[in-house]
Amino acid sequence: MADTLNRLTEVFHDVFDDDDIVLTRQTTASDIEAWDSLMHVTLMLQVEAAFGVRFSSSDVTGLKDVGQLVDLIDAKAGR
Amino acid sequence: MSRRDDLFAYLLLEHPRSLRGVQEARDVDPERFDRVADRFLGWAEAARGADYLSACADAMVRFSNDVILAQARYEATGAYEHSSFDHCNDEVYGKREVMDDYLWGVFLTNFCWAHHMEISAFYEDRFLARLPASPAMVEIAPGHGGWGVWAMHTRADASLQGFDISPSSIAIASSVAQAAGVSDRVTYTQRNALDLSAMPEGIADAVICSFLIEHLEQPDDLMAVIGRLLKPGGWAFVTGALTAAQVDHIYEFRRESELVLMAEKHGLRVCETLSVSPKRILPKAKFLPRSMALLCQRTTHGFW
Numbered sequence A: 001m002a003d004t005l006n007r008l009t010e011v012f013h014d015v016f017d018d019d020d021i022v023l024t025r026q027t028t029a030s031d032i033e034a035w036d037s038l039m040h041v042t043l044m045l046q047v048e049a050a051f052g053v054r055f056s057s058s059d060v061t062g063l064k065d066v067g068q069l070v071d072l073i074d075a076k077a078g079r
Numbered sequence B: 001m002s003r004r005d006d007l008f009a010y011l012l013l014e015h016p017r018s019l020r021g022v023q024e025a026r027d028v029d030p031e032r033f034d035r036v037a038d039r040f041l042g043w044a045e046a047a048r049g050a051d052y053l054s055a056c057a058d059a060m061v062r063f064s065n066d067v068i069l070a071q072a073r074y075e076a077t078g079a080y081e082h083s084s085f086d087h088c089n090d091e092v093y094g095k096r097e098v099m100d101d102y103l104w105g106v107f108l109t110n111f112c113w114a115h116h117m118e119i120s121a122f123y124e125d126r127f128l129a130r131l132p133a134s135p136a137m138v139e140i141a142p143g144h145g146g147w148g149v150w151a152m153h154t155r156a157d158a159s160l161q162g163f164d165i166s167p168s169s170i171a172i173a174s175s176v177a178q179a180a181g182v183s184d185r186v187t188y189t190q191r192n193a194l195d196l197s198a199m200p201e202g203i204a205d206a207v208i209c210s211f212l213i214e215h216l217e218q219p220d221d222l223m224a225v226i227g228r229l230l231k232p233g234g235w236a237f238v239t240g241a242l243t244a245a246q247v248d249h250i251y252e253f254r255r256e257s258e259l260v261l262m263a264e265k266h267g268l269r270v271c272e273t274l275s276v277s278p279k280r281i282l283p284k285a286k287f288l289p290r291s292m293a294l295l296c297q298r299t300t301h302g303f304w
């Protein structure tokens, strides 16, 4: 779980081109200025590549915060 | 609070990632956005009841995310995901639970997507403004019905026949027409657009055919139907998507001229066009998704 959050943080740094982003399970789109729907999909595809998982469109739309994303990745990756 | 204020408040609370796009849509033309948004949302409320706002806004966000996701996958593969009309008919148009949500989502994109707000302006200023007296109109693939109902709302002397392949469309468009108080002047029939070639020629003063052509394996046949239905001198508002993926887009238009040439081939003079794209696109995109609107007139002479 902590592992997933760490790797996810790297993906966020890469996608948003910002190494200062600090993720917690509570982080939402309101905390990261550039996190709009377009960047969200970009992020999700990067997450797919980084973790070897695939998301459905309802996965993509339903996520409310980073905690839910971590849980989804762990569930999909069978962790 | 107006309905559009309710929409912004709801998005802020429930879908913060989608707020920016809708704000951009309002920035295109605030006066028009407010007028169109309040009217469309008012029809949605009358058609759907008390939960209209969450139901429609959720549907719009889902639809928009699906479109972005389809575009991202198209960027990766270089092709639209599906190419079979029958597949889309079975999996999308024919499935009530999928299609009802999809159509309410699309209904809101007419003003919630900035580039479609520009198409709405084109529709109102360039097409509706040109309709002749007592126009007999045909709407091909009305979906949610918003375009045609807007025409009926604007022009009390107009009448409209709509044809869509989807049972969801017939139900939703009828409810929107009812909500707008125009149902005595409209009929909606479930029918494949390409079968309209069997209708008598030249029955329409105006044709609306918005975002159907990229859903067909043989788009050319649709343009032939539009040309055939129009009276000489009659007007058509036609829109299509170019290099813009969606779960049910199967014909990939790449250049604006493809649509123009297709229209010309079937006896239409292309008087005005508008090609618009979203304000923000995927990083490092190879394809620029565009929505194109054409205002066409059925020729009366050889070339015009």
Ligand SMILES: C[S@@+](CC[C@H](N)C(=O)[O-])C[C@H]1O[C@@H](n2cnc3c(N)ncnc32)[C@H](O)[C@@H]1O
Pocket: B093, B106, B107, B140, B141, B142, B143, B144, B145, B147, B163, B164, B165, B166, B169, B191, B192, B193, B194, B209, B210, B211, B212, B215
């Ligand atoms: C993207 S929606 C467009 C709705 C609306 N015209 C608009 O511009 O927002 C596409 C519509 O085309 C309809 N459709 C798809 N193939 C069709 C066909 N062959 N004949 C009639 N309608 C069709 C679908 O059922 C759906 O309502």
